[in-house]
Amino acid sequence: QQQVKQSPQSLIVQKGGISIINCAYENTAFDYFPWYQQFPGKGPALLIAIRPDVSEKKEGRFTISFNKSAKQFSLHIMDSQPGDSATYFCAASYYVGGKLIFGQGTELSVKP
Amino acid sequence: DAGVIQSPRHEVTEMGQEVTLRCKPISGHNSLFWYRQTMMRGLELLIYFNNNVPIDDSGMPEDRFSAKMPNASFSTLKIQPSEPRDSAVYFCASSLGTGHYGYTFGSGTRLTVV
Numbered sequence: 651q652q653q654v655k656q657s658p659q660s661l662i663v664q665k666g667g668i669s670i671i672n673c674a675y676e677n678t679a680f681d682y683f684p685w686y687q688q689f690p691g692k693g694p695a696l697l698i699a700i701r702p703d704v705s706e707k708k709e710g711r712f713t714i715s716f717n718k719s720a721k722q723f724s725l726h727i728m729d730s731q732p733g734d735s736a737t738y739f740c741a742a743s744y745y746v747g748g749k750l751i752f753g754q755g756t757e758l759s760v761k762p
Numbered sequence: 763d764a765g766v767i768q769s770p771r772h773e774v775t776e777m778g779q780e781v782t783l784r785c786k787p788i789s790g791h792n793s794l795f796w797y798r799q800t801m802m803r804g805l806e807l808l809i810y811f812n813n814n815v816p817i818d819d820s821g822m823p824e825d826r827f828s829a830k831m832p833n834a835s836f837s838t839l840k841i842q843p844s845e846p847r848d849s850a851v852y853f854c855a856s857s858l859g860t861g862h863y864g865y866t867f868g869s870g871t872r873l874t875v876v
Binding site: 681682684691692693694695696699701739743749750751752753754755 | 766795804805807810818853855862864865866867868869870
């Protein structure tokens with residue numbers, strides 16, 4: 651019940667295309683859903699996060715869509731660029747003493 | 763701020779040796795987390811501290827692993843004795859608290875046990 655399941659494992663997108671990564675969770679106590687971006691040789695870095703009281707959050711080319719009833723959330727990268735090539739992790743936690751539980755990661759490659 | 767600082771960046775050691783990984787969190791952050799990253803298991807939380815006190819060590823694989831946080835600016839993760847299956851990248855992260863705060867990760871320590 652603590653798991654966060656992420657798909658796909660890897661994704662290849664052409665420059666200018668839309669990248670979509672999906673995550674699903676079981677624990678309804680989760681109430682914070684961040685996405686992290688990791689470049690080779692670096693630690694993950696917070697990209698964008700959402701609370702379940704909204705269905706969508708947008709920051710620049712990055713959008714989180716959240717479906718509370720389905721217990722799913724996704725990251726959309728619009729106008730994908732080669733510089734977006736990285737591994738993306740979804741995560742979830744709950745407020746009181748919550749620790750972040752990470753998905754397995756998606757390796758995104760944006761081809762020029 | 764220099765961010766979360768981990769040392770060493772790379773460590774190669776022989777099986778059976780003791781390994782100590784070090785972490786300096788961001789000043790003012792009161793929560794510290796140790797994660798291990800492998801291809802097979804992804805990012806696994808090993809242990810986390812709040813105000814220097816260990817809160818949850820359920821992710822520590824076995825008694826060979828131990829972690830300490832003697833003060834707000836320093837933490838160690840020790841493996842003794844090390845085994846080849848401990849080879850991974852170990853990340854330290856800090857945050858203003860648990861729950862709804864973003865974590866800031868260090869650049870990690872790549873450990874290879876031969």
